[in-house]
Amino acid sequence: MRVVMTGAAGGVGTMIRPLVRRLASELVLSDLMEIDDLVENEVSMAADLTDLSAMERLLKGADGLIHLGGQSIEADWDTVLQANIIGLHNTYEAARRQHCNRIIFATTNHVVGYYRRQQTIDHRVTPRPDSRYGASKAFGEAFGRLYADKHGLRILNVRIGNVGEKPLDIRRLAIWISPRDLTQLIQIGLTHPDLHYEIVYGASRNVRAWWDNSNAYRLGYKPEDEAEAYAEIAHQASSENPDDPITAQFQGGTFCADEFDGDVSRID
Numbered sequence: 372m373r374v375v376m377t378g379a380a381g382g383v384g385t386m387i388r389p390l391v392r393r394l395a396s397e398l399v400l401s402d403l404m405e406i407d408d409l410v411e412n413e414v415s416m417a418a419d420l421t422d423l424s425a426m427e428r429l430l431k432g433a434d435g436l437i438h439l440g441g442q443s444i445e446a447d448w449d450t451v452l453q454a455n456i457i458g459l460h461n462t463y464e465a466a467r468r469q470h471c472n473r474i475i476f477a478t479t480n481h482v483v484g485y486y487r488r489q490q491t492i493d494h495r496v497t498p499r500p501d502s503r504y505g506a507s508k509a510f511g512e513a514f515g516r517l518y519a520d521k522h523g524l525r526i527l528n529v530r531i532g533n534v535g536e537k538p539l540d541i542r543r544l545a546i547w548i549s550p551r552d553l554t555q556l557i558q559i560g561l562t563h564p565d566l567h568y569e570i571v572y573g574a575s576r577n578v579r580a581w582w583d584n585s586n587a588y589r590l591g592y593k594p595e596d597e598a599e600a601y602a603e604i605a606h607q608a609s610s611e612n613p614d615d616p617i618t619a620q621f622q623g624g625t626f627c628a629d630e631f632d633g634d635v636s637r638i639d
């Protein structure tokens with residue numbers, strides 16, 4: 372299986388590379404710049420998501436795509452537009468033209484950031500983006516739905532909480548995912564025989580989760596890691612750096628408080 376990973380030089384790509392390369396006969400690492408510390412079955416191919424021809428060259432002969440590339444936090448509109456709207460269109464259109472028919476899309480909890488922390492939400496809720504970034508990922512999920520239904524691409528959207536070796540604060544006790552659990556979801560996206568279009572949450576087996584991740588479990592996901600093992604250090608970190616009153620109410624955290632105006636009670 373020839374698998375392409377965009378955004379491979381970023382934080383998540385770097386963490387999961389050693390695990391993901393075991394899932395492929397060839398893992399093509401792509402980012403804006405070439406990657407030079409290649410090992411085993413990795414190859415590098417730089418491509419800018421905003422360049423449709425470059426994305427077509429990248430995806431030629433690919434069986435699967437792990438789409439991590441793009442703007443990964445809040446930014447000005449033009450930055451988000453180029454990377455996550457135009458870039459996502461080019462990526463999916465190139466995949467269609469090159470018959471790369473499996474995509475795992477790194478979407479985000481910030482698609483649903485304005486749900487309150489007392490609510491448990493599943494993969495069917497209406498998006499409530501907390502940022503231009505979150506809204507751009509909601510676009511990505513919707514564009515994937517179009518390409519799945521109209522063109523038959525098989526798409527797994529993973530609404531990632533926070534990837535890391537451990538959860539760093541109280542919020543992340545609810546939303547954390549370990550690199551190996553994320554890799555398991557990617558494997559499901561690359562191999563599940565009945566995949567058409569699905570949304571799952573990228574979270575480990577977290578007892579404080581705000582998400583009903585039964586759709587991932589239905590697809591065979593069995594997370595191995597549990598945020599609660601790190602509860603003490605996470606509590607310690609949050610007590611040293613407490614959330615502001617808006618951040619503390621919503622699942623999206625600080626993204627919800629940034630640029631907020633008016634009365635927070637308008638959000639049910």
Ligand SMILES: NC(=O)c1ccc[n+]([C@@H]2O[C@H](COP(=O)([O-])OP(=O)(O)OC[C@H]3O[C@@H](n4cnc5c(N)ncnc54)[C@H](O)[C@@H]3O)[C@@H](O)[C@H]2O)c1
Nearest residue numbers: 378380381382383419420439440441443477479531533534
């Ligand atoms: N880190 C997390 O915990 C987390 C949480 C939720 C979602 N995500 C999503 O997962 C993905 C990876 O996150 P990350 O933390 O590694 O982000 P990152 O910013 O570290 O990496 C993103 C990579 O995309 C590349 N990129 C940006 N614009 C590009 C373009 N026009 N063409 C080609 N490459 C481009 C960057 O060079 C960078 O290496 C992102 O899509 C992000 O939205 C991450």
